Amino acid sequence: MTSNFQAWLGFVLAVLVIVAAVFVISAVVSLIVRxxxxxxxxxGILIERTRWPVRSLLLVLGLWISVLAAFPDRRRVEAIDHVFLIVVIAVGAWLVAQGFLFLTDLGIRRYRVDVADNRVARRARTQLQIVRRLVVVVIVVLALGIILFTFDAVRALGASVLASAGIASIVAGLAAQSVLANMFAGVQLAFSDAIRVDDVVIVEGEWGRIEEITLNSVVVGLWDDRRLVLPCTYFTTKPFQNWTRTSSQLLGAVEFDLDWRVSPGEMREHLDHVLERTELWDGRAKVLQVTDAVGSYVRVRILVTAVDAPTLFDLRCYVREEMVHWIQRTQPEAQPVQRVLMADGRADAAGEAPRSSRPSSRPSARTAAPADHEAGDGDRAGLFTGTPEAEERAMAFTQAIPIVRSDDEATERFDDDRVRVGAVGANADGP
Known part of the structure; x- marks a missing residue:
């Protein structure tokens, strides 16, 4: 009884000494590192990462030594020894993982993403994040394996499993095919530079930024604060758009369907004034072109550039709004319209040429064409405009298409009107 009391008393004193020594040592080391x-x-990063793992490891080792010193009979404390061994392995794995995370933190701090040209930094950060997750998983798996092999029964089972490693690997590969595919896809994404953290991508018809790349999934932060989580295999098996693959600078388009009486020259001059008033435009390119002119409308396309995708979106909205206001104020005739000219059915039935009984409230395209030329690009002689011969040639291609109304009351009300849809505008500049 006295020997047991002395043993436990010595164990308690040893524990107190060990605990005090651990805190003294950790305090001295902390002062030096600080x-x-x-x-x-x-x-400072080293202190943050390794403070508690080191204290825990020193404390566990001290307690283990105290138990061995207080109870020399190993048979009585064999189970306690096993528990301490498992705890030491776990705490050691924790310390190793934190040490590796400390090294990756140093690498990440070297690459800043809050600068204009951060393509290399984003690639390095993506690779380091994938590597650190992979290494931590490997450390945890190895620690669990070592802990399991401390048991005699598991050690015997492990020997038999290693003897049939070929069959086990095939079965495990088939069972975890999707998991392994995502894991290898995550590693491939990290080192193939296909996507990086903070890249702007278009996936599943959604615009967003790459927020996180793990070993099995990719998190995309969408423009409306939603999160789209996709498996890593998505980016290795399906096409997607990466708007910041080589640079964040982008070119965007703003398109208008306008009337034939629009003046591209004046519109181009106003575009210059609009871009000069905003800081959204980066000054690389500005283009206004008529990309299509068929049917009833003229398609005008404006190309502008910006430093990144969000700025480009705001710039396109700004340019579109300013140009719409300018057209409403200065060129209302350029707004897209559908022209209707009613014809006299009785005159057509009698074989007479239809006569216009009502003057149009708007100037016709033929009378407006010279004004547009003067305000825009100047007088030009073309195949159908500019000379008397061209005007006569144009008349052959711009005959009205009459629509006869059978209702007598409607005929009297809309007497001498004709129907022409989209043809008047075409007379001004071409067929």
Whole structure:
């Protein structure tokens, strides 16, 4: 009884001494590292990462030594020894993982993403994040394997499993095919530079930024604060758009369907004034072109550039709004319209040429054409405009298409009107 009491008393005293020693040692080491941290940033990161793993490891080792010193009979404390061994392996794996995370933190701090040209930094950060997750998983798996092999029964089972490793690997590969595919796809994405953290992508018809790349999934932050989670295999098996693959600068288009009486020259001059008033435009390119002119409308396309995708979206909205206001104020005749000219059915039935009984409230395209030329690009002689011969040639291609109304009352009300849809505008500049 006295020997047991002395043993337990010695164990308690040893524990108290060990605990005090651990805190003294950790305090001294912390003071030294903090003194270094005043001149080196990495020392502060080291303290943050390894403070508690080191304290825990020293405490567990001290307690284990105390048990061995207080109870020399190993048969009585064999189970306690096994528990301490498992705890030491776990805490050691924790310390190793934190040490590796400290090294990756140093690497990540070297690459800043809050600068204009951050393509290399984003690629390095993506690769480091994938590597650190992969290494932590490997450390955890190895620690669990070592802990399991401390049991005699599991050690015997492990020997038999290693003897049939070929069959086990095939079965495991078939069972975890999707998991392994995503894991390998995640590693491939990290080192193939297909996508990086903070890249702007278009996936599943959604616009967003790459927020996180793990070993099995990719998180995309959408423009409306939603999160789209996709498996890594999506980006290795399906096409997607990466708007920041080589640079964040982009070119965007703003299109208008306008009337034939629009003046592209004046519109181009106003575009210059609009872009000069905003900081959204980066000054690389500005283009206004008539890309299509068929049917009843003229398609005008404006190309502008910006430093990144969000700025480009705002710039396109700004240019579109300013141009719409300008057209409403200065060129209302350029707004897209559908022209209807009613014809006299009785005159057509009698074989007479239809006569216009009502003057149009708007100037015709033929009378407006010279004004547009003067305000825009100047007088030009073409195949159908500019000379008397061209005017006569144009008349052959611009005959009205009459629509006869059978209702007598409607005929009297809309007497001498004709129907022409989209043809008057075409007379001004071409067929």
């Amino acid at each position: 003194a270094v941290a005043r001149q080196r940033d990495w020392a």
